[in-house]
C-alpha cells in the first residue's frame with residue numbers, strides 16, 4: 001500500500017477561512033477578537049512559532065498583542081502582565097509561549113491565566129474539563145487539530161485502536177483525552193505509550209490509528225507499523241543537511257519514506273500537523289471572544 005497524504009496546509013486553510021468568517025461576524029457585533037502573546041527569552045524556534053502565530057492572526061483579522069521580554073524577566077513581572085491581560089476586556093485570548101526560562105515556574109504562569117482566556121487550553125481548569133468529558137473546554141491546539149484532520153479525511157476513530165506515542169501535556173495526554181471522549185469523531189480505544197513502554201513495536205503494530213509525538217527522528221520505523229494504519233506525525237525536528245542553504249531540514253518523529261509504503265494515510269513534515277496547531281489557536285481565540293462578549 002502507498003499512503004495518501006493528509007495535507008495540513010489545505011485543511012488548516014479551511015479552518016482559517018471559517019475563522020475569518022467568524023471574525024467578520026464578531027466585528028459586525030462590535031467585538032474585535034484579540035490575542036495577547038508573550039515570548040520570554042531568545043529561543044530561536046519559539047521566535048519562529050510566535051512570529052507565525054501573529055502573522056496568521058493578522059490574516060484572519062484577529063488583533064495580536066506582541067509582548068517580547070528578555071530572558072531574565074522576573075516571574076513576578078510575567079505574572080503582573082498576565083494579571084493586566086486578565087483584567088483587560090479588549091483581550092480575549094492569552095498565550096505564553098513555552099518553554100519559559102528555567103527560573104520561571106511554568107505551572108505557576110499557566111495557572112495565572114484566566115481559564116476563559118486560555119487560548120492554549122493548558123490551564124488546569126481546562127485540562128480537568130477536557131478530562132471529564134466537557135465538550136466546552138478549551139482544547140490544546142495540536143491534538144484538537146489532529147482530530148480536525150481525521151474528520152477532514154473522513155476517518156472516524158470510533159471503535160478503533162488509537163495508539164499515542166508520547167505523554168506530554170501539550171500533545172499526548174490531551175490527545176488521549178480527546179480521542180477517548182464519548183463524542184463524534186472520538187470514541188476510540190486509546191493506548192498511551194511512552195519512553196518506558198516495553199515492546200513498543202508490539203503496541204504500535206496493534207494500532208489502527210498511530211499518533212507519534214516524542215520529539216526525535218525515526219522514533220517509529222516501518223517494522224513498527226502494520227499495513228493500512230493511519231499515521232499522524234506530530235514531531236518537528238531539525239536535522240543537519242548541507243544541501244540546504246540554511247544547513248538543516250525539518251523531519252518528523254516517524255521514518256516517513258518507509259512508513260508511507262505501508263500506511264493508508266500519513267501526515268508529512270512539514271505541511272502536516274504543524275499548520276493545524278496555529279489554525280486551532282485562532283479558533284480558540286474566536287470562541288473565547290464570542291463567549292466573553294456574551295454572544296455564545
Ligand code: GUN
Pocket residue numbers: 095096097098099120141142170277
Ligand atoms: N511550545 C510548543 N508548543 C506550544 C504551544 O502549542 N503553545 C505554547 N504556548 N507553547 C508551545
